[in-house]
Amino acid sequence: MMEALTRILIVDDERSIRRFLSVSLGNQYAVVEAANGEEALQAAVTEHPDLVILDLGLPDMDGAEVTRRLREWTKIPIIIVSVREREEDKIAALDAGADDYLTKPFGIGELMARIRVALRRSDQVENNPIFELEGLTIDMARRIVSIRNEAITLTPTEYEILRILAQYSGRVMTHHQLLRQVWGESYENELHLLRVNISNLRRKIELDASRPQYILTEPGVGYRLKSL
Amino acid sequence: MVYNIYMPLDRPVPLSAKPSNLEQFKIASRKKNWLLSNGLSRYAGSIALVISATMISELFGHEISPANLVMVYLLAVVLAAVYLGRGPSVLASISGVLAFDYFFVSPRFSFSVADTEYLLTFSGLLIVGWVISYLTIRAREQADAAQRRETDTAMLYALSRDLAAADGLDDVLSVIRRHTEQSFAHEATIFVANEKTQELEATPNDPQTTSQLHSALESEAAASAFKTREPAGLGTNNVPTVEFLYLPLTTARKTVGVLGIKPEEPEDHFEPDQRRLLDAFASQSAQAIERMQLAEQARQVKLLKIAEKLQNALINSISHDLRTPLVSITGALTAIEHNEGLDEAAKRSLIETAREEADRLNQLVGNLLDMTRLESGALQVKRELCDPQDLVGAALGQIENRLVERPVSVNIDPGIPLVPMDFVLIAHVLSNLLDNALKYSPAKSPIEIQARLEKNELQISIIDHGIGIPAQDFNRVFDKFFRVQRPKQAPGTGLGLAISKGIIEAHGGKIWAGASTGGGAVITFSIPLEMPK
Numbered sequence: 001m002m003e004a005l006t007r008i009l010i011v012d013d014e015r016s017i018r019r020f021l022s023v024s025l026g027n028q029y030a031v032v033e034a035a036n037g038e039e040a041l042q043a044a045v046t047e048h049p050d051l052v053i054l055d056l057g058l059p060d061m062d063g064a065e066v067t068r069r070l071r072e073w074t075k076i077p078i079i080i081v082s083v084r085e086r087e088e089d090k091i092a093a094l095d096a097g098a099d100d101y102l103t104k105p106f107g108i109g110e111l112m113a114r115i116r117v118a119l120r121r122s123d124q125v126e127n128n129p130i131f132e133l134e135g136l137t138i139d140m141a142r143r144i145v146s147i148r149n150e151a152i153t154l155t156p157t158e159y160e161i162l163r164i165l166a167q168y169s170g171r172v173m174t175h176h177q178l179l180r181q182v183w184g185e186s187y188e189n190e191l192h193l194l195r196v197n198i199s200n201l202r203r204k205i206e207l208d209a210s211r212p213q214y215i216l217t218e219p220g221v222g223y224r225l226k227s228l
Numbered sequence: 229m230v231y232n233i234y235m236p237l238d239r240p241v242p243l244s245a246k247p248s249n250l251e252q253f254k255i256a257s258r259k260k261n262w263l264l265s266n267g268l269s270r271y272a273g274s275i276a277l278v279i280s281a282t283m284i285s286e287l288f289g290h291e292i293s294p295a296n297l298v299m300v301y302l303l304a305v306v307l308a309a310v311y312l313g314r315g316p317s318v319l320a321s322i323s324g325v326l327a328f329d330y331f332f333v334s335p336r337f338s339f340s341v342a343d344t345e346y347l348l349t350f351s352g353l354l355i356v357g358w359v360i361s362y363l364t365i366r367a368r369e370q371a372d373a374a375q376r377r378e379t380d381t382a383m384l385y386a387l388s389r390d391l392a393a394a395d396g397l398d399d400v401l402s403v404i405r406r407h408t409e410q411s412f413a414h415e416a417t418i419f420v421a422n423e424k425t426q427e428l429e430a431t432p433n434d435p436q437t438t439s440q441l442h443s444a445l446e447s448e449a450a451a452s453a454f455k456t457r458e459p460a461g462l463g464t465n466n467v468p469t470v471e472f473l474y475l476p477l478t479t480a481r482k483t484v485g486v487l488g489i490k491p492e493e494p495e496d497h498f499e500p501d502q503r504r505l506l507d508a509f510a511s512q513s514a515q516a517i518e519r520m521q522l523a524e525q526a527r528q529v530k531l532l533k534i535a536e537k538l539q540n541a542l543i544n545s546i547s548h549d550l551r552t553p554l555v556s557i558t559g560a561l562t563a564i565e566h567n568e569g570l571d572e573a574a575k576r577s578l579i580e581t582a583r584e585e586a587d588r589l590n591q592l593v594g595n596l597l598d599m600t601r602l603e604s605g606a607l608q609v610k611r612e613l614c615d616p617q618d619l620v621g622a623a624l625g626q627i628e629n630r631l632v633e634r635p636v637s638v639n640i641d642p643g644i645p646l647v648p649m650d651f652v653l654i655a656h657v658l659s660n661l662l663d664n665a666l667k668y669s670p671a672k673s674p675i676e677i678q679a680r681l682e683k684n685e686l687q688i689s690i691i692d693h694g695i696g697i698p699a700q701d702f703n704r705v706f707d708k709f710f711r712v713q714r715p716k717q718a719p720g721t722g723l724g725l726a727i728s729k730g731i732i733e734a735h736g737g738k739i740w741a742g743a744s745t746g747g748g749a750v751i752t753f754s755i756p757l758e759m760p761k
Contacts, residue, residue, distance in 0.1 A: 085594075087652055105590055192613040192646055199615045210620050210638035210677075217622040220652035 005030040009049035011040040024108045037061035056082035064096045071097035077118035087220030117170035117227045131166040158201045170227025274316035277304040278323045294332045309361035321357030380505045383411045391516040404513040414492040420485040450486045477514035484517045553585035595723040602730035609734045613646035623658035635674040647686045657728040661690040669694025685754040693748040702741045
């Protein structure tokens with residue numbers, strides 16, 4: 001028998017955008033639409049979506065608020081699509097618990113790729129100790145990192161950053177999230193610590209640190225480990 | 229006659245002109261230049277002259293007849309007239325007559341006169357002495373007056389010359405202040421009336437005016453001089469209990485402000501001839517200030533006209549640039565909608581065009597938003613310590629898909645520290661510059677990024693090997709909507725470099741264009757390493 005289609009909830013107050021998204025996604029996924037925050041929260045309960053595509057500028061409440069309310073009870077992937085390109089908006093949404101952020105206008109190919117990454121992550125079995133990505137291997141059980149089959153030495157901080165990025169690979173980790181998880185709450189604003197460690201880490205794992213292939217910078221927002 | 233011309237110290241001073249020479253004409257020493265300054269000592273001096281004459285006469289008196297000794301006394305009277313003034317010279321002639329009578333006319337050592345003919349000699353000595361002293365003093369006074377006039381003329385000339393050379397109102401005010409202080413007073417201040425409110429305002433760069441405006445009496449005196457167009461303050465009948473004399477700065481059209489002068493000593497008042505000079509100063513100053521105000525008005529009007537013209541050009545340009553992509557998109561979509569017979573390749577080509585144009589439109593809207601943010605001051609620079617290598621990587625990442633088959637070499641000097649900047653904005657600048665380099669150089673030609681430390685700044689250059697920028701446009705490429713005229717125009721908004729410039733300048737840095745060896749363009753920008761306060 002055919003497996004049940006993955007269900008995607010599209011939340012946007014613009015009818016034309018909902019239409020373009022449902023048409024484009026409709027032949028691969030089952031699509032549910034919502035035009036405002038209340039409807040979205042309702043549909044999240046009744047329709048059991050596997051993923052939410054969420055606009056920030058909703059008429060009744062902000063998308064970041066919808067994200068927070070959803071995160072109170074579910075871990076389903078949330079991808080924000082918005083015309084807002086200010087880094088503060090991206091950070092607010094990501095810190096509220098969104099998985100990804102896409103600035104409008106975007107190509108449908110880009111959105112499909114992000115959807116695949118988000119769905120794969122939610123399916124992932126958490127207890128696989130080996131992470132592999134294009135020549136980069138992280139053995140989390142033995143705390144060994146090797147690059148192109150050669151073990152490299154990382155400081156504990158560098159290892160921790162890499163481990164967290166790998167755990168959320170493909171997803172943007174904001175500066176605050178990384179600082180909080182690696183150094184602790186009180187280091188949330190010590191951005192230069194992160195910059196220096198990322199710079200050192202890149203020197204060790206990247207072929208060319210000026211054109212990184214693994215650890216990608218999201219300007220003003222954070223870092224992302226390239227997805228599989 | 230010495231002709232002293234005041235020379236400002238910051239200009240070359242000819243050897244013959246000493247700037248300090250005018251100092252002696254300041255108030256205290258402007259009274260006549262007698263040998264001895266104190267009145268009493270001048271009279272004592274005249275007595276001393278008569279005593280000397282008596283002693284000389286005593287020395288040679290035995291060989292000469294007494295009538296000829298009168299000459300010696302006459303000499304004493306002349307000397308007193310020349311060097312000591314009118315009173316002492318009169319005293320010298322009277323005491324000379326008495327001494328002559330007492331010591332030399334028989335009977336000696338008494339005032340009585342044996343030969344009555346000597347009475348004629350006495351009156352002769354007295355009258356000749358008076359006439360000589362009168363003439364000498366008049367000649368001297370005329371010489372003094374002439375010298376004073378000459379000095380006044382020199383001071384006025386120096387003032388008007390420096391005023392003519394002054395650039396801007398601030399400069400004019402400081403010239404007036406400096407000259408007034410050098411020529412008259414201990415301190416001089418100027419209040420310029422606000423052209424709109426007609427209220428006196430403190431001069432910037434002059435703390436004195438501010439404190440004076442805060443003193444109720446001083447500001448009342450200044451305001452009164454301004455309102456009545458008559459002098460007020462020290463030495464006048466209008467609010468005399470203040471430290472400054474205030475003169476209205478009046479031109480034919482209006483009163484532009486008030487000149488305040490504080491003499492060295494509070495009890496020093498200004499004499500009529502000084503007041504005349506002061507009035508001349510005030511009148512020249514007023515004209516200079518008015519000239520500057522008129523020039524400023526003219527400049528504002530011109531600026532307004534330029535702004536208006538620019539705004540029109542901007543609206544035309546924007547509406548053109550916004551519509552053009554929409555024309556292509558609408559055209560492509562309607563072609564697909566209505567033409568069932570289109571083959572797959574034609575459809576694909578139409579769709580590709582529409583997509584490219586949509587990207588262009590999106591870029592234009594983004595640029596316009598950036599420009600608006602920059603110009604409205606809404607752009608906030610959030611400086612954080614950033615790694616230049618990370619920056620270059622992020623900028624390259626933003627245009628990754630356009631870098632296919634483009635050799636990009638990155639040279640970052642080792643030892644570059646974290647630099648305080650707004651990562652997002654500078655990455656934006658870098659990707660703007662890279663975008664330009666891609667647009668204006670042939671496919672597959674290499675692009676180079678260099679980062680280095682230069683004194684106290686980080687410098688980043690983007691070097692391409694394309695058609696380059698004509699040298700005369702090196703500065704203009706950063707102007708809004710400026711585009712180098714080329715036969716085959718690459719698509720663009722003419723905003724990218726202007727935005728980059730705005731962002732770099734908001735960081736306290738600079739951006740400039742040049743030519744690379746082999747004819748491409750080099751754009752370099754700098755960011756100071758020290759966080760500006």
